[in-house]
Amino acid sequence: MKVKMILPALAEAESPFWRPIKYSLFPPLGLATLAAYLSPDDDIDLQDQHVEKLNLDDNPDLVIIQVYITNAYRAYQIADHYRSRGAYVLLGGLHVTSLPEEAAPHADSIFIGPGEDTFPQFLTDYKNRNPKKVYSSSLRTLTGIPPIRRDLIKRNRYLVPNSIVVSRGCPHHCDFCYKDAFFEGGRSFYTQVVDDALSEIDRLPGRHLYFLDDHLLGNAKFATELFEGMKGMNRVFQGAATVDSILRGNLIEKAAEAGLRSLFVGFETFSPENLRQSNKKQNLEKDYIQAVNRLHSLGIMINGSFVFGLDEDDPDVFKRTVEWGVKNAITTSTYHILTPYPGTKLFKTMEEQGRILTRNWDLYDTRNVVYQTKNLTAEQLKHGYHRAYDEFYSWRNIARASLQHESAKHKLKHFCYTGGWKKFEPVWNFLIKTHSLNHILPVLESVLSRVKPSQSHVEKLEPVHA
Numbered sequence: 001m002k003v004k005m006i007l008p009a010l011a012e013a014e015s016p017f018w019r020p021i022k023y024s025l026f027p028p029l030g031l032a033t034l035a036a037y038l039s040p041d042d043d044i045d046l047q048d049q050h051v052e053k054l055n056l057d058d059n060p061d062l063v064i065i066q067v068y069i070t071n072a073y074r075a076y077q078i079a080d081h082y083r084s085r086g087a088y089v090l091l092g093g094l095h096v097t098s099l100p101e102e103a104a105p106h107a108d109s110i111f112i113g114p115g116e117d118t119f120p121q122f123l124t125d126y127k128n129r130n131p132k133k134v135y136s137s138s139l140r141t142l143t144g145i146p147p148i149r150r151d152l153i154k155r156n157r158y159l160v161p162n163s164i165v166v167s168r169g170c171p172h173h174c175d176f177c178y179k180d181a182f183f184e185g186g187r188s189f190y191t192q193v194v195d196d197a198l199s200e201i202d203r204l205p206g207r208h209l210y211f212l213d214d215h216l217l218g219n220a221k222f223a224t225e226l227f228e229g230m231k232g233m234n235r236v237f238q239g240a241a242t243v244d245s246i247l248r249g250n251l252i253e254k255a256a257e258a259g260l261r262s263l264f265v266g267f268e269t270f271s272p273e274n275l276r277q278s279n280k281k282q283n284l285e286k287d288y289i290q291a292v293n294r295l296h297s298l299g300i301m302i303n304g305s306f307v308f309g310l311d312e313d314d315p316d317v318f319k320r321t322v323e324w325g326v327k328n329a330i331t332t333s334t335y336h337i338l339t340p341y342p343g344t345k346l347f348k349t350m351e352e353q354g355r356i357l358t359r360n361w362d363l364y365d366t367r368n369v370v371y372q373t374k375n376l377t378a379e380q381l382k383h384g385y386h387r388a389y390d391e392f393y394s395w396r397n398i399a400r401a402s403l404q405h406e407s408a409k410h411k412l413k414h415f416c417y418t419g420g421w422k423k424f425e426p427v428w429n430f431l432i433k434t435h436s437l438n439h440i441l442p443v444l445e446s447v448l449s450r451v452k453p454s455q456s457h458v459e460k461l462e463p464v465h466a
């Protein structure tokens with residue numbers, strides 16, 4: 001059987017603010033995971049439109065398309081195209097799960113929720129010529145899933161070909177997050193068996209790994225065993241976790257020992273009222289600075305995530321947030337304009353309040369204002385968002401933030417990582433054009449090499465109890 005798997009490009013990947021490197025980071029792991037359930041005899045073509053031109057002139061038997069909110073219209077067009085050529089078309093992913101009625105007319109079958117249980121079921125039904133219109137996931141487990149078909153991934157087109165996911169979901173329930181909508185009807189946080197995760201790591205070449213899990217420290221027992229197993233593997237890795245998990249117990253030390261060198265942290269807002277409104281309870285009354293100091297003391301760089309436009313935000317929020325990031329030596333900042341994704345509690349609340357201004361999903365990219373704001377005008381919010389990026393990544397502020405660290409090595413590492421990421425676009429574009437992004441990996445690995453904690457920095461930390 002001829003199978004085509006497609007990740008259509010996100011609408012923002014074509015905006016004037018498009019940084020090609022941002023869309024050449026991670027390969028489409030979700031599709032490669034599903035491909036593992038296909039037969040070794042199937043002829044599979046996996047295409048990611050972010051890194052290659054789609055070939056739409058072929059005649060596959062089965063087409064599988066992954067749909068996010070800002071590639072939805074493009075995904076539907078591709079689906080319609082292949083259906084008109086007689087292919088059987090499947091649509092799945094976050095947006096299909098949020099709005100199945102919208103997606104269904106463009107597909108022969110749609111998938112709601114994660115596909116690890118439903119896709120094998122579909123394949124059996126398809127072979128028996130009796131596929132269903134809707135497959136809804138309910139059995140949530142990663143036990144016994146087959147190894148990801150990494151052979152289908154064009155490694156040289158990605159900066160981080162060794163991305164990996166060892167869990168699904170997250171134990172928290174923030175109102176603006178897709179997570180609850182996607183995992184409705186079953187478990188919303190579960191992990192692989194530790195040995196399977198370690199085997200998957202073992203199969204990856206080189207030293208660098210990027211864990212794409214929503215919350216790598218979300219299950220302390222699993223994470224402890226994983227980090228224990230990774231000791232001695234000589235890996236360096238990046239991942240994501242919450243403020244409270246950094247402050248609790250000593251899991252973060254174990255992660256650092258196993259090779260954690262940079263962490264994505266959802267600070268989101270400094271306002272307790274904003275946190276309460278967003279149901280981001282895990283950040284309430286947590287000392288962000290203590291979390292930052294703890295990470296720095298372990299030589300872990302920080303990618304801070306911040307949301308603008310929550311109801312308590314005022315016109316000064318942008319300046320405050322940038323200044324806090326610089327003063328606290330946050331290595332990279334990711335700013336978002338609040339976006340009420342359909343299917344989330346936030347969307348429902350805003351809809352009830354009559355605050356949703358557009359249903360043009362292409363604009364739901366966290367760079368546009370799609371809802372009625374409260375203490376800021378839409379213009380202030382958009383302008384402040386762009387200004388925050390410009391200011392945080394000015395050479396002056398990159399230098400100021402780097403100089404906050406104590407050791408010369410830490411200062412240099414911060415400066416190279418942030419400057420290299422944001423200020424060398426022509427180099428990134430050249431590497432993308434020549435399909436040689438993966439050649440930069442040894443440089444990334446050496447930038448991520450360990451910085452020894454300075455004693456005075458460690459002594460500044462107060463003991464933390466669970």
Ligand code: SF4
Pocket residue numbers: 169170171172173174177178179214215242266
């Ligand atoms: S902590 Fe992160 S992944 Fe978990 S629900 Fe909140 S926003 Fe989503």
